[in-house]
Amino acid sequence: xxxAVLVMNTQGKxxxxxxxxxxxxxxxxxxxxxxxxxxxxxxEHFCNFVEADEIFGARTKLVYKHFATLYFVFVIDSGxxxxxxxxxxxxxxxxxxxxxxNVCELDIVFNFNKVNTVLDxxxxxxxxxxxxxxxxxxxxxxxxx
Amino acid sequence: xDYLFQRSLDDLVKGLRSQAAASGESRYVAKALEEIxxxxxxxxxxxxxxxxxxxxxxxxLHGVDMAWAAFQVVxxxxxxxxxxxxxGYLAASQSFTDSTDVLLLITNxxxxxxxxxxxxxxxxxxxxxxxxxxxxxxxxxxxxxxxMLGSSKLYIRKKATLVxxxxxxxxxxxxxxxxxxxxxxxxxxxxxxxxxxxSVLHELARQDPxxxxxxxxxxxxxxxxxxxxxxxxxxxxxxxLLMPLEPRLAKKIAEPLCEQMxxxxxxxxxxxxxxxxxxxxxxxxxxxxxxxxxxxxxxxASHGGDGEDDDPNLKYLGLQAVLDLLPxxxxxxxxxxxxxxxxxxxxxxxxxxxxxRLIVSMVxxxxxxxxxxxxxxxxxxxxxxxxxxxxxxxxxTCSRSFYELVTDFSWYVGVLGxxxxxxxxxxxxxxxxxxxxxxxxxxxxRKDLSRLARDxxxxxxxxxxxxxxxxxxxxxxxxxxYVELAGDLFEIVEALLQPRMKKLPPSVQAVFLQAVLKILVxxxxxxxxxxxxxxxxxxxxxxxxxAGSLQSHVDTEVQERASNLFGLISFIEDEAGxxxxxxxxxxxxxxxxxxxxQFSQQxxxxxxxxxx
Numbered sequence: 001x002x003x004a005v006l007v008m009n010t011q012g013k014x015x016x017x018x019x020x021x022x023x024x025x026x027x028x029x030x031x032x033x034x035x036x037x038x039x040x041x042x043x044e045h046f047c048n049f050v051e052a053d054e055i056f057g058a059r060t061k062l063v064y065k066h067f068a069t070l071y072f073v074f075v076i077d078s079g080x081x082x083x084x085x086x087x088x089x090x091x092x093x094x095x096x097x098x099x100x101x102n103v104c105e106l107d108i109v110f111n112f113n114k115v116n117t118v119l120d121x122x123x124x125x126x127x128x129x130x131x132x133x134x135x136x137x138x139x140x141x142x143x144x145x
Numbered sequence: 146x147d148y149l150f151q152r153s154l155d156d157l158v159k160g161l162r163s164q165a166a167a168s169g170e171s172r173y174v175a176k177a178l179e180e181i182x183x184x185x186x187x188x189x190x191x192x193x194x195x196x197x198x199x200x201x202x203x204x205x206l207h208g209v210d211m212a213w214a215a216f217q218v219v220x221x222x223x224x225x226x227x228x229x230x231x232x233g234y235l236a237a238s239q240s241f242t243d244s245t246d247v248l249l250l251i252t253n254x255x256x257x258x259x260x261x262x263x264x265x266x267x268x269x270x271x272x273x274x275x276x277x278x279x280x281x282x283x284x285x286x287x288x289x290x291x292x293m294l295g296s297s298k299l300y301i302r303k304k305a306t307l308v309x310x311x312x313x314x315x316x317x318x319x320x321x322x323x324x325x326x327x328x329x330x331x332x333x334x335x336x337x338x339x340x341x342x343x344s345v346l347h348e349l350a351r352q353d354p355x356x357x358x359x360x361x362x363x364x365x366x367x368x369x370x371x372x373x374x375x376x377x378x379x380x381x382x383x384x385x386l387l388m389p390l391e392p393r394l395a396k397k398i399a400e401p402l403c404e405q406m407x408x409x410x411x412x413x414x415x416x417x418x419x420x421x422x423x424x425x426x427x428x429x430x431x432x433x434x435x436x437x438x439x440x441x442x443x444x445x446a447s448h449g450g451d452g453e454d455d456d457p458n459l460k461y462l463g464l465q466a467v468l469d470l471l472p473x474x475x476x477x478x479x480x481x482x483x484x485x486x487x488x489x490x491x492x493x494x495x496x497x498x499x500x501x502r503l504i505v506s507m508v509x510x511x512x513x514x515x516x517x518x519x520x521x522x523x524x525x526x527x528x529x530x531x532x533x534x535x536x537x538x539x540x541x542t543c544s545r546s547f548y549e550l551v552t553d554f555s556w557y558v559g560v561l562g563x564x565x566x567x568x569x570x571x572x573x574x575x576x577x578x579x580x581x582x583x584x585x586x587x588x589x590x591r592k593d594l595s596r597l598a599r600d601x602x603x604x605x606x607x608x609x610x611x612x613x614x615x616x617x618x619x620x621x622x623x624x625x626x627y628v629e630l631a632g633d634l635f636e637i638v639e640a641l642l643q644p645r646m647k648k649l650p651p652s653v654q655a656v657f658l659q660a661v662l663k664i665l666v667x668x669x670x671x672x673x674x675x676x677x678x679x680x681x682x683x684x685x686x687x688x689x690x691x692a693g694s695l696q697s698h699v700d701t702e703v704q705e706r707a708s709n710l711f712g713l714i715s716f717i718e719d720e721a722g723x724x725x726x727x728x729x730x731x732x733x734x735x736x737x738x739x740x741x742x743q744f745s746q747q748x749x750x751x752x753x754x755x756x757x
Contacts (some may be wrong), residue, residue, distance in 0.1 A: 018205075042493070045457060046457055047461040068505070083413035084494060086458070112198075116235060124271070124304060
């Protein structure tokens with residue numbers, strides 16, 4: 001199960017925050033802060049996995065990728081494959097790239113609804129629903145026709 | 146009219162970005178919220194929807210609570226225009242909880258949208274259901290979802306399949322009705338739907354695998370035939386849950402599992418296959434050999450040779466997998482030993498931890514000393530958090546099962562002494578516990594302990610680290626308890642009463658005082674000659690000078706023990722009859738304390754007539 005998907009910039013400002021478990025807005029903000037502090041100390045050549053037991057519970061991990069000014073973070077439990085989810089982050093980013101033509105942080109900032117929609121086409125209720133970027137782009141374009 | 150110049154979400158975002166300081170930002174948010182509260186009451190759908198859109202944004206990214214607007218969110222969800230509806234659904238998905246009372250109002254709305262001709266509208270309703278479903282909603286909408294399983298559109302079928310997980314979780318009775326329909330999806334013509342189905346089965350099986358065992362033949366077929374990587378990953382994970390329930394299953398899937406491992410180029414799948422093998426196929430040498438071989442490839446790939454082309458992900462995951470295979474393939478570890486140990490030094494904390502876990506699981510009584518030495522060496526140069534992970538590992542491994550692995554306690558006491566001096570040491574409580582515990586259990590090593598205790602008490606340079614304080618308490622206790630082994634008692638009392646001790650926490654001071662008492666009793670009662678008597682006098686004077694003020698210490702325990710001590714002193718000085726009394730007290734202290742078993746309380750027979 002995917003517990004949350006977060007996109008935040010390298011200053012810790014959240015640009016997308018989707019939680020697949022019920023949490024109060026205050027708790028959500030706290031988690032964003034904790035995730036940021038877990039990631040900001042990591043150098044480029046570190047692995048893309050951080051054990052997140054203290055933030056999300058036993059046997060949870062942060063799977064993350066750093067692109068330019070943004071961290072894309074998927075929080076998973078032991079039911080997911082780490083490398084599989086890493087590939088999924090790639091799919092997510094490539095899809096955003098197709099839709100926004102060389103996506104940058106500002107695109108995400110000003111397209112709250114659309115970016116959420118892209119994610120909803122990939123992950124539904126904490127489970128993966130589609131892994132093919134072309135399919136996802138097609139659906140999103142139809143939705144926002 | 147008020148809404149003529151309503152700020153759009155874009156305006157809101159731009160406004161937020163123009164705020165330089167955090168305080169400016171929160172004021173801006175507060176102002177925006179005020180505007181939203183007015184706009185959200187508008188009858189004009191465009192204005193209401195825009196207000197909800199802004200609110201959803203603030204809720205998701207600025208922690209603003211929007212529970213108060215639940216009713217308006219439902220209004221927006223009910224709007225005819227798709228783009229408005231979508232905003233309502235977005236807001237609902239992220240803000241509705243089990244306790245949102247307007248949930249009662251949306252059942253019919255969802256029903257309508259679920260059966261919409263527009264697949265994206267239906268998909269939107271499914272997405273919402275997957276996040277906010279309550280038992281009531283599920284009960285009312287199960288049939289609608291089941292109908293969607295038969296849709297001609299792949300888009301609908303895959304989403305409807307996934308929603309079934311939520312349906313079954315929130316309303317378990319629906320499993321009876323719907324299970325068959327879910328299982329049918331294993332035969333769907335589109336692999337995305339099959340993948341969704343396997344994903345749901347896997348999640349359900351994680352809670353209780355038994356009911357899904359009967360699907361094994363179907364799942365076997367998929368394992369043999371499928372080429373969809375995502376599906377295969379979930380399938381392999383599902384088998385890992387089912388194998389422990391049925392040993393014959395493991396035998397059956399061994400071959401297709403190996404075939405997938407050989408064929409695939411996806412390391413993600415290979416690693417999941419290895420994980421599954423460690424769950425149920427460890428007795429199959431051929432399979433294990435293949436897995437070990439694949440793992441070796443992965444580890445080799447993870448090390449570029451000069452550190453430049455290292456793949457840190459493969460390093461981390463590789464180490465975890467070696468740990469899983471350890472019970473049957475320890476050769477992997479010996480073959481890669483130097484690599485594993487060098488990972489203790491890796492810059493990446495994740496890799497360090499994986500390596501540590503692996504090393505700890507390889508420990509036996511024959512390699513304990515070497516392992517501890519290695520861990521200690523790395524602890525000296527590691528930064529604080531990992532240093533303490535290393536020290537904590539040493540402590541827990543050595544004390545496991547009542548020190549099962551330790552053959553030479555004298556050596557271990559030495560280790561504890563070294564440990565305490567490591568710069569980032571923070572394991573005070575555990576070391577205290579172990580020092581006392583070992584003292585109680587291992588008579589032969591009490592002399593070593595006493596020596597160690599003396600060293601700690603005298604070398605007050607280590608006292609700087611506040612984590613040492615509990616260790617000092619243990620040291621004082623040992624000095625007092627095993628007083629016959631202590632060596633130069635005067636020196637110890639001097640150390641126990643040095644001015645610095647008053648800066649220690651009261652609980653530690655109390656232990657110090659008690660130790661002084663025990664030593665004094667021992668010494669005074671053993672004083673036979675005039676020379677000894679002189680030393681007793683000196684000791685008493687020392688105590689008077691340094692501990693006098695403690696009789697009026699703020700902490701009651703310290704006060705009491707200081708008073709006891711001084712009471713004893715006046716007793717000693719009043720010569721008549723003190724000799725016998727002292728001997729009596731000394732005898733009481735001399736009795737060996739032993740460890741108490743945790744089951745002792747149970748063994749105490751309850752006397753008749755006592756109602757507990």
